Amino acid sequence: MAIKVALMGLGAIGRGIARCALQKHDLEIVAAIDLDPHRVGRKLSDVVDAPTPEVVIGSDAGAEMRKAQGGILLHATGSRLDRIEGELAQALTAGLCVVSTCEELSYPWLRHPEIAERLDRLAQKRKLALLGTGVNPGFVMDRLPATLGAVCGHVGRVRVTRVVDSRSRRKQLQLKTGAGLNEEEFDRGVDEGTIGHVGLMESAALASLGVGLEVDEVDESIDPVEAEEDMQGDGFTVPKGGIVGLKQVARAFHDGKEVAVLDLTIALGAPQPRDEIELEGDPGIRVLIPGGTQGDKATAWTVVHAAPLVQGSEPGLISVLDLPAGR
Ligand SMILES: NC(=O)c1ccc[n+]([C@@H]2O[C@H](COP(=O)([O-])OP(=O)(O)OC[C@H]3O[C@@H](n4cnc5c(N)ncnc54)[C@H](OP(=O)(O)O)[C@@H]3O)[C@@H](O)[C@H]2O)c1
Incomplete structure (x- = not known):
């Protein structure tokens, strides 16, 4: 059965993730979240300029995440972990694994050990995994x-x-x-x-x-x-x-x-x-x-390829070093 996917953040990277996810048969986009008033309330297909399932972009993260319970959040809203910790915690609490392009989440033990500890504890408790990845950080230089x-x-x-x-x-x-x-x-x-x-x-x-x-x-x-x-x-x-x-x-x-x-x-x-x-x-x-290595498209593919791996991973906060080689 396909993994339910909620998208969060539909900037250039989030839209790229959506387009790649549409090409993966083991992923099914069921919800999309953004705050930009130009996107909220619109059909996802119009925003990503590709045929998608019937999904309307919402701004109520809790309500949208519930639609993907048991699935995964593909997250692309920000780079600084202290600013997005709440979004990640909300997803874990709602029962979703997370793959995020947040750069500081790629190795959060370096700058934010307390946040890393909190997210790891929450993920373990919920028996879910979360990962920060992308092309850089997440691939080329690590x-x-x-x-x-x-x-x-x-x-x-x-x-x-x-x-x-x-x-x-x-x-x-x-x-x-x-x-x-x-x-x-x-x-x-x-x-x-x-x-x-x-x-x-x-x-x-x-x-x-x-x-x-x-x-x-x-x-x-x-x-x-x-x-x-x-x-x-x-x-x-x-x-x-x-x-x-x-x-x-x-x-x-x-x-x-x-x-x-x-x-x-x-x-x-x-x-x-x-x-x-x-x-x-x-x-x-x-x-x-x-x-x-390509930048934005490669980032979207790293996220999408990681999704089933994270879904099947041991629970907790993981890094790209925990992923198998390949996809
Ligand atoms: N690891 C890597 O290799 C890699 C590569 C590329 C990009 N990135 C990172 O990926 C992130 C996304 O990149 P981007 O260029 O697409 O950024 P962007 O253009 O800023 O897009 C972010 C989108 O997320 C929305 N957003 C912000 N907070 C939100 C929230 N709480 N809930 C729902 N939506 C929210 C924003 O809406 P508003 O505009 O209304 O705030 C915006 O539409 C950035 O942090 C970027 O640095 C990482």
Whole structure:
């Protein structure tokens, strides 16, 4: 029997998740939740621009979640765990497993150990599982290196470089990586947490643990990338010398020794877009993905492929390291 699915958050990612879920025969969308007044009350098929079962988007999360009781919530409303904890807890209480794109949920024990503990306790009590995943965090810079570790001996260090030319990505990503800002606005955004990729430190912890390395500290730096020529964003132009994106580096340490370095550049026109993973070991391995892994569609597929795995998982708060390789 198909797993009942409730969707929560129908922004670009949530709509992508809906379209992918429609292609999975073991999932059945029975409810959809959003707060945007332009979406609430409309047919899901109109909002995702695809034929869907007869589902009208509601804003009463409790009522909509009840329709999917015993099934799963595919959640894509926010990146910060302290802001969405209530949504996750409500779903678990309503009897739904959860797969979320919340970046901080990918490894919540790093920044929010108390929330992780609360969610794990609730999930265990309800005999349900919840997971944070996506393309990054959730795959390229953590689950994939961990999977590659299967063919290595002792790994001493994980290095991952991801370069994304954000001209090919949605405007929201261009803006949250600082494109079009001046230096003062960029620095302020970094301090306030509005500029920057959320989840890189979580990936550094996951990648290290995934290849058997211990971690006792993770840090990160975020710097602007300047345009070498005039650059076109989605509806705006950045002149030569202006900010087109960011370079963010997260490092994980054990006993003062660097065990992982994750280097992420997301910028308009970033040269040589790619994913590059190197595990220093004996034997080690180096893998290059020219052009890099797709972003938004890949995120939607990670969520949809994870849904049956989470539904069948041991109860509790799990991470991508608990998932089997593959789908
Ligand atoms: N892990 C990964 O690899 C990965 C990749 C891509 C994206 N993400 C994350 O996934 C999330 C979704 O991305 P997006 O671009 O689709 O974001 P978005 O455009 O902000 O869409 C979020 C949607 O959720 C709605 N929403 C917010 N709070 C809600 C609530 N309590 N109940 C129901 N609906 C609610 C919003 O409505 P309003 O607009 O009215 O608030 C909006 O329609 C973001 O946090 C993003 O950073 C993760």
